[in-house]
Amino acid sequence: MVCPVGALTSKVSARKGKSYQVDKVLTTCTYCGTGCTFELNVKDDQIVGVTSVRDENWSPVNRGALCVKGRFGWDFVTSSDCLTTPLIRENGELRPASWDEALDFAAGKIKEIKDKYGSDAMAMFSSARATNEENYLAQKLMRAVIGTNNVDHCARL
Known part of the structure; x- marks a missing residue:
């Protein structure tokens, strides 16, 4: 769950854009076989965070709840350790x-x-x-x- 007043925020998402400044991309988590629905928060073609989807019609499996991996385990996408050349x-x-x-x-x-x-x-x-x-x-x-x-x-x- 996200702090409603923004006093608490994840370190990896801090200062990367307000909720109204990001595009939301609906997708399915692949960390396990559950298939939770979440939204990738994208700004300037970069993932800046992940948020849960509270609408049960879109998120019947997890009903808006996300595990630690689903919520915070996305930063590998922009890691400098990623190979860039075959x-x-x-x-x-x-x-x-x-x-x-x-x-x-x-x-x-x-x-x-x-x-x-x-x-x-x-x-x-x-x-x-x-x-x-x-x-x-x-x-x-x-x-x-x-x-x-x-x-x-x-x-x-």
Whole structure:
């Protein structure tokens, strides 16, 4: 719950915009299998916070309540630790690569494995730090393109 007078606020959201200055984007939390609904608060194309949705028609699962991960675990999106360039391992060392080179390399390796061992030799383990929509697309890739149902997710209740 958010302090009604603004005296208490989260450290990660502090001074990043008033509620009337942000756009609200309705989405589903992916930290666990519950599927809570929340709003991403976006200002200048950056996530500046997360708020719960109190309307039971939009949020029947969590009814406006959010766990600690759902409420405060979004700051990884803008972390400076995120990779910004693809890396390819050669002789045990990682080297920067272009996106085209990295995608061609990955596609080649996937094709090698599929040709040699079959589609079910591969699996996908998705991230709880991806959006629900990204996780949907990832499993669709594995099922429709790779041809396997070996799909799992690391989220835990």
